[in-house]
């Protein structure tokens with residue numbers, strides 16, 4: 001049950017709507033004009049406001065602004081006549097969630113109201129969850145709404161206090177590093193270093209000296225000595241990312257270090273004791289590598305004391321809305337803007353399969369935040385293959401035609417991103433001169 005506020009000067013329309021909404025189980029208050037509505041909004045918090053746009057004593061936009069000014073601002077849906085389409089668009093820019101043309105089926109309005117209430121509930125739940133996580137792990141950014149991720153967090157909570165080695169498996173972009181950090185932060189080692197090394201990205205010889213360190217004069221060029229990551233992570237956690245990529249010779253040395261609790265720097269005669277907790281991650285081809293003989297089975301068993309498997313995002317869609325809201329809030333803060341996702345955007349991101357998992361969703365939302373022209377992110381702002389999904393259910397709330405200028409602006413932004421904001425490169429790719437590009441950047445407000 002939600003607390004709704006219906007504002008309309010036409011008594012019969014207002015009371016009918018209020019009655020229908022009460023029948024649907026909501027608590028409903030009414031106001032017959034702008035003055036009485038803004039007065040009430042100053043005293044009472046609502047979940048949702050449905051307001052007429054044109055009223056004798058003023059403009060529905062004033063009601064909208066009074067509502068949006070509240071701390072825990074309600075969602076706002078505007079009721080308009082067909083001819084008021086332009087001011088409705090203006091209202092969306094001012095932060096209205098949606099508008100509804102009078103004279104349509106009330107079922108359609110109820111559908112929009114349900115959507116609006118659902119997105120408000122999600123936003124709140126998300127805020128609560130974030131607060132909880134901050135308390136538990138000091139990790140503001142970890143989203144786990146789905147039962148699958150809740151189970152992962154339970155496991156994290158149980159293994160964190162121990163020194164057990166954890167093998168984190170999951171497709172690329174599912175959040176393996178995020179979980180490794182969560183284990184570290186929830187462990188007694190939290191105040192000590194978390195050191196990550198990507199075993200696939202460093203050449204073999206370098207990886208060895210990175211991990212184990214070397215003494216002065218150990219090899220040509222080894223002028224000073226160097227601590228290895230095992231020692232640098234002393235008292236803390238060492239995260240071996242892409243462990244499947246580790247070269248065979250190093251696998252032996254790693255296993256020896258784990259079993260003995262000692263490392264010997266290159267060129268050293270004596271071993272040093274280490275105090276690290278080891279976490280490792282792989283994107284899932286470890287089993288294949290073992291059967292091919294390129295990954296040692298004994299090392300696998302040594303690492304695989306506890307196994308955490310992160311499901312792909314398509315198998316835990318419950319996380320998508322909260323992740324999307326989270327990435328949007330972060331992007332908005334970075335851009336210094338207020339942004340929200342329109343219900344059709346949520347529908348699209350829920351439907352898309354996300355082969356690149358959380359990382360792909362993160363990139364798509366960041367891009368949408370940059371491209372968005374108003375406070376509300378629309379499906380057009382998403383990458384085309386994401387927004388192209390089939391339409392479900394009743395008509396989307398806001399069908400919108402992209403103007404030529406909007407398309408040009410978006411294309412320029414994407415090209416600029418691709419060239420790392422290098423103007424000459426972008427201009428050449430766009431087939432225009434640098435001066436023309438500069439003029440367009442100013443015209444579209446991309447630069448000042």
Ligand SMILES: Nc1ncnc2c1ncn2[C@@H]1O[C@H](COP(=O)(O)OP(=O)(O)OP(=O)(O)O)[C@@H](O)[C@H]1O
Nearest residue numbers: 141142143171172173174175176177178358359362
């Ligand atoms: N549960 C989550 N909550 C919030 N952000 C997440 C979550 N999972 C992943 N992310 C974000 O998604 C991105 C990818 O996560 P991460 O780097 O941990 O994935 P990965 O599995 O290590 O990927 P790869 O295999 O490509 O290295 C990061 O920017 C991370 O912050």
Ligand SMILES: [Mg+2]
Nearest residue numbers: 173176177241
């Ligand atoms: Mg990673």
